[in-house]
Amino acid sequence: METLRDAFDFRDFSKPEKVGFVIFTLFLLVFPWLGAGSFVKAVVIQFLLFSLFGMGWNTIGGYGGQVELGKAQYVGIGAYTVALAMVWWKIPFWVSMPIGVLIALGYSFIIGYPLFRLKGHYFAIATICTSLVLQDIFINWKLVGAAKGIELPIHEHPDFLYMQFKSDTYYFYFIMALFYVAIFYMNWFRKSKLGYQLRMIKEDEEAAESLGIDARWCKIKAYSIASAFVAVGGGFLAVYNLYIDPYSVMDLDLSIKIALMAMLGGAGSMWGPIIGSAFLVPLDRFLGSWLGAHKGLIGVDFMIYSALIMIVSAYQPRGIWGIIEQFRKR
Amino acid sequence: MKMNKTFFIFASGLILFFLMVCSPLYAAEKEIKIGVLYPLSGAAATIGRDLQKAAEWTAEELVNNKKPDIDLLMTKWGGIPNLGGAKIKLIFADHRGEPDRGADLAKRLIEDDKVVGLMGAYHSSVTKTVSAVAERYQVPMINDSSTSPDLTRRGFKWFWRCTPHDEFFTKDLFELLKGLSEGKVKGVKTIPKDQLKNLAYACENTEWGSSVGKVIETYAKEYGFNVVKGILYDSKSPDLTSEARALIAAKPDCMLFASYLSDSILMIRTLKGMKASPNFFWGQNAGFEMADFPKTLGADINGVLTRTVFIAKIAKVKRIAGQINELYKKKYGDDVTGATGRSIVGVQTWAYVLNRAGSTDKKAIQKACNDINIPGYELVMPWDGVKFDATGQNILGKGLIGQYQWKEGKNELEIIYPFDLATANMIYPFPGWK
Numbered sequence A: 001m002e003t004l005r006d007a008f009d010f011r012d013f014s015k016p017e018k019v020g021f022v023i024f025t026l027f028l029l030v031f032p033w034l035g036a037g038s039f040v041k042a043v044v045i046q047f048l049l050f051s052l053f054g055m056g057w058n059t060i061g062g063y064g065g066q067v068e069l070g071k072a073q074y075v076g077i078g079a080y081t082v083a084l085a086m087v088w089w090k091i092p093f094w095v096s097m098p099i100g101v102l103i104a105l106g107y108s109f110i111i112g113y114p115l116f117r118l119k120g121h122y123f124a125i126a127t128i129c130t131s132l133v134l135q136d137i138f139i140n141w142k143l144v145g146a147a148k149g150i151e152l153p154i155h156e157h158p159d160f161l162y163m164q165f166k167s168d169t170y171y172f173y174f175i176m177a178l179f180y181v182a183i184f185y186m187n188w189f190r191k192s193k194l195g196y197q198l199r200m201i202k203e204d205e206e207a208a209e210s211l212g213i214d215a216r217w218c219k220i221k222a223y224s225i226a227s228a229f230v231a232v233g234g235g236f237l238a239v240y241n242l243y244i245d246p247y248s249v250m251d252l253d254l255s256i257k258i259a260l261m262a263m264l265g266g267a268g269s270m271w272g273p274i275i276g277s278a279f280l281v282p283l284d285r286f287l288g289s290w291l292g293a294h295k296g297l298i299g300v301d302f303m304i305y306s307a308l309i310m311i312v313s314a315y316q317p318r319g320i321w322g323i324i325e326q327f328r329k330r
Numbered sequence B: 001m002k003m004n005k006t007f008f009i010f011a012s013g014l015i016l017f018f019l020m021v022c023s024p025l026y027a028a029e030k031e032i033k034i035g036v037l038y039p040l041s042g043a044a045a046t047i048g049r050d051l052q053k054a055a056e057w058t059a060e061e062l063v064n065n066k067k068p069d070i071d072l073l074m075t076k077w078g079g080i081p082n083l084g085g086a087k088i089k090l091i092f093a094d095h096r097g098e099p100d101r102g103a104d105l106a107k108r109l110i111e112d113d114k115v116v117g118l119m120g121a122y123h124s125s126v127t128k129t130v131s132a133v134a135e136r137y138q139v140p141m142i143n144d145s146s147t148s149p150d151l152t153r154r155g156f157k158w159f160w161r162c163t164p165h166d167e168f169f170t171k172d173l174f175e176l177l178k179g180l181s182e183g184k185v186k187g188v189k190t191i192p193k194d195q196l197k198n199l200a201y202a203c204e205n206t207e208w209g210s211s212v213g214k215v216i217e218t219y220a221k222e223y224g225f226n227v228v229k230g231i232l233y234d235s236k237s238p239d240l241t242s243e244a245r246a247l248i249a250a251k252p253d254c255m256l257f258a259s260y261l262s263d264s265i266l267m268i269r270t271l272k273g274m275k276a277s278p279n280f281f282w283g284q285n286a287g288f289e290m291a292d293f294p295k296t297l298g299a300d301i302n303g304v305l306t307r308t309v310f311i312a313k314i315a316k317v318k319r320i321a322g323q324i325n326e327l328y329k330k331k332y333g334d335d336v337t338g339a340t341g342r343s344i345v346g347v348q349t350w351a352y353v354l355n356r357a358g359s360t361d362k363k364a365i366q367k368a369c370n371d372i373n374i375p376g377y378e379l380v381m382p383w384d385g386v387k388f389d390a391t392g393q394n395i396l397g398k399g400l401i402g403q404y405q406w407k408e409g410k411n412e413l414e415i416i417y418p419f420d421l422a423t424a425n426m427i428y429p430f431p432g433w434k
Helices: A002-008 A015-033 A038-063 A072-089 A093-115 A120-140 A168-191 A193-203 A205-210 A215-241 A252-266 A272-291 A300-315 A319-329 B002-026 B045-064 B099-112 B124-137 B166-182 B207-223 B241-249 B261-273 B292-301 B312-316 B319-332 B338-357 B362-371
Strands: B031-038 B087-094 B117-120 B141-143 B159-161 B198-204 B226-233 B254-258 B280-283 B305-308 B400-407 B410-417
Touching: A002 A168, A015 A038, A015 A168, A038 A168, A038 A193, A038 A215, A038 A252, A038 A272, A038 B099, A072 A093, A072 A120, A072 A215, A072 A252, A093 A120, A093 A215, A120 A252, A168 A193, A168 A215, A193 A205, A193 A215, A205 A215, A215 B099, A252 A272, A252 A300, A252 A319, A272 A300, A272 A319, A272 B087, A272 B099, A300 A319, B031 B045, B031 B099, B031 B338, B045 B087, B045 B319, B045 B338, B087 B099, B087 B338, B099 B117, B099 B124, B117 B124, B117 B338, B124 B141, B124 B159, B124 B207, B141 B338, B166 B207, B166 B305, B166 B400, B166 B410, B198 B207, B198 B241, B207 B226, B207 B254, B226 B241, B241 B261, B254 B261, B261 B292, B292 B400, B292 B410, B305 B338, B305 B410, B312 B319, B312 B410, B338 B362
Parallel strands: B031 B087, B031 B117, B117 B141, B141 B159, B198 B226, B198 B254, B254 B280, B280 B305
Antiparallel strands: B305 B400, B400 B410
């Protein structure tokens, strides 16, 4: 009960934050009815998905201060579980998605246990490696489709059990629901015992341990929570795109994007990953869509995209949320 | 100063308003929009941009404007006749080789740009997600250049493919190998099968390359060859030394590849550095037949074979192919290749389909696609035509195998297979590195 109260308790946020959150929620609720085209809808779906990924990453990367660059492997586990369960045994999404999350949780404990013997750069490199190894296994594993990936059967009529809809509006509301569950969870998490322990570990790991905090165990728990978050997103990706391969759901690019969005938005803050995703996803998609097909402008979209990332990180290493706070303090 | 600023903003707004209001008036001529998805940036950008040029050129030069001196029916049209002379307008989107981006852009093209149908997407993996969107939205998609056999085995009702797929092409390779051992190849004496028996392949490891690898293994068994080494590698890898070393260590008679452009160049250079010496080099088009491949590697590829669907030398046996190639070369400086040729046929097919449908209604287009039968003489390719079977696969397409031959300081791509179309003696065995 107390947990639930904590999850819905936003009292410690400033008034502008609360007002902003309410307006943003109202906007999302009516968004599909504002007449936006399906590309814009698809971009907003991507934004919500990456916010979900980012919030997950934020537990270990933001609050825990561990540079984790291997989240794509858990996106892959979530996506593959849903896809394979559907193709092999026709198991509905609502059953296979939680199974995917459980597998991701189990796998993250197995990986996390040895991984958190490492610190700093070594830890970051190890996370990349584990993800790449898993991707390579999937590229060569014929049973799971190898490099060819897996295609989900298309149902002729909309099917709620298998999450197949003709209109993106349904996918939008579904990912939005997941997004809010994640927000409430994060609101609880930051005030939870584990949340405080992680922040303490981030500040000074030795001091934390001297106070009786089992730093390694805390990090493993946060790592697993993060993995569960992204596995949910992975399951969604499978039913949304209806085709997955190891490149689209397990690539290093994806891991870096997840970390980049959270870092650029503001790692370790409640709104950082959402702001980062709201900034980078539309920037990437719209720039690509507007400039990508123009002759004579090859690569301009990439240049603008990377220049903006560099400017933000040079101006305020704490990300966009850091910039906002800097202005508020003035 | 303030006045100036206000005036400037006002004037800009006014100009913008007039542009917005007036532009539809200029565009009043009836247009039929077709969404085309290609990789216009990223690793496959060079190929994607070439495909874009070819598609655009076809729409403008062969369909929308009259060109009476070309012997094609459609060049007399000046637009789609059964649609009141409506022009085809291609709307391009850049998917960067990413399946999820392709799916999103397909939605944009269908719902926002209101295209009547789709074309593309080159990468088989992207074609999978794009065609799934097309199927979901019930919008026709004509695929011009993705060759993964699975694409037409999914029971889709809104997907058709003009190009033959990798099984056709790989079968051609084995027919050529068989022909070599039976003395059927122009300019080559009968080669004992023992000298050709051991095959090694290196294919890039996405959907396309891995399915090529699989098909090679299947046909090798069927035709009685040994696959001594099969490698799947990352086409974005900056170094292919270990892959090249593994291939050489297997001591194959024939080396077979499925590579995109940058990796095909890197692979050849690495093999050259290691002095690889198989009897037979063959590439499953893509990188091997792009204009930049011979341009970059020059004399090094003398004797390298590539499967393709178009070779400029086809002009010797097909006049229209020569006419189109000449026009294209005049504009862009490069010959039409198998890849760009398929874009041309893709747009040609769209034009015929629209003309047959006589409407932009989806169901009418679907029916037209199922019924269409374009005769071979109307196409730039040396095919028997375009006619789709129940799965949506064109059953009248066929492949060619060409060989780069270094003559007078430049590479000529000569036709080696089919044997009756051969334009030069085959260089066999591979003559080694210059």
